[in-house]
Amino acid sequence: MRIKLTSIMVDDQNRALKFYTEVLGFQKKRDIPVGEYKWLTVVSPEGPGDLELVLEPNANPAGKAFQKAMFEQAIPLAAFETSDLKAEFARLKALGVTFTQGPTKRGPVTIAVLSDTCGNLLQLYQPG
Amino acid sequence: MVLTRDVLARLCRARDLLCEEHAPSVREVARHVEISLFHFIRQFEAAFGVTPRQFRIGSRIQWAKRLLAVGRLSVTDVCMEVGFSSLGSFSDTFARRVGTRPSEYRRRARAMIQDSGMVPHPLEPGCLSLMALLPESGDAISEKRE
Numbered sequence: 001m002r003i004k005l006t007s008i009m010v011d012d013q014n015r016a017l018k019f020y021t022e023v024l025g026f027q028k029k030r031d032i033p034v035g036e037y038k039w040l041t042v043v044s045p046e047g048p049g050d051l052e053l054v055l056e057p058n059a060n061p062a063g064k065a066f067q068k069a070m071f072e073q074a075i076p077l078a079a080f081e082t083s084d085l086k087a088e089f090a091r092l093k094a095l096g097v098t099f100t101q102g103p104t105k106r107g108p109v110t111i112a113v114l115s116d117t118c119g120n121l122l123q124l125y126q127p128g
Numbered sequence: 129m130v131l132t133r134d135v136l137a138r139l140c141r142a143r144d145l146l147c148e149e150h151a152p153s154v155r156e157v158a159r160h161v162e163i164s165l166f167h168f169i170r171q172f173e174a175a176f177g178v179t180p181r182q183f184r185i186g187s188r189i190q191w192a193k194r195l196l197a198v199g200r201l202s203v204t205d206v207c208m209e210v211g212f213s214s215l216g217s218f219s220d221t222f223a224r225r226v227g228t229r230p231s232e233y234r235r236r237a238r239a240m241i242q243d244s245g246m247v248p249h250p251l252e253p254g255c256l257s258l259m260a261l262l263p264e265s266g267d268a269i270s271e272k273r274e
Contacts, residue, residue, distance in 0.1 A: 098175055
């Protein structure tokens with residue numbers, strides 16, 4: 001058994017693809033139409049190339065309620081590691097990304113929190 | 129842009145108001161959450177990726193999808209129920225956002241096997257359940273491992 005897929009629910013898959021690739025810098029891996037929706041995944045250019053993040057349509061009412069509750073409590077639904085948070089924060093801010101928390105030291109990491117514009121908050125973190 | 133926790137909470141409250149059955153105007157919502165209209169539109173879009181007006185339309189279309197899938201209302205009745213005043217405008221907006229016209233969406237939805245009053249599963253897929261609807265051939269899920 002291995003960890004191969006993880007997912008995040010998004011309000012709009014087209015907007016999500018644009019944000020996760022053009023803004024965050026991930027790469028599209030699969031884009032397969034499934035009825036009204038798509039099987040849409042991205043990978044990090046920094047690898048591993050076979051660990052995919054599924055950008056799932058947030059179509060189910062239970063998922064919507066969960067996502068909404070987490071957003072309202074300012075709780076991120078995914079975390080991505082970076083080796084230079086300060087530079088990443090500056091790069092993303094210049095691209096117009098909205099943060100709810102700038103780089104802040106928290107225990108063993110420095111974190112920043114941003115909106116993916118698709119209903120989620122994402123945490124960026126730098127160890128050390 | 130960095131949004132404070134307080135502004136984020138106000139924007140979430142605004143989002144709830146815009147989802148209501150008889151949603152107030154964008155101007156009224158801005159007033160309700162005590163943000164100037166200019167900043168409200170800008171901050172809402174920055175947080176949620178769409179303007180308040182676009183969000184309200186999207187919310188009405190989602191509501192229409194449910195009614196079309198499981199309700200007994202005609203397309204015209206659904207159009208009125210979700211707050212559109214023109215059937216043409218409703219059909220065009222629905223088609224643009226969903227990819228099919230309301231009557232076709234309803235026909236397809238109702239052709240699916242339904243449990244009592246439940247929206248057919250493929251129309252509201254849950255966590256990763258889309259995987260089961262992918263084509264069986266090809267490498268839709270995984271490449272062959274060496």
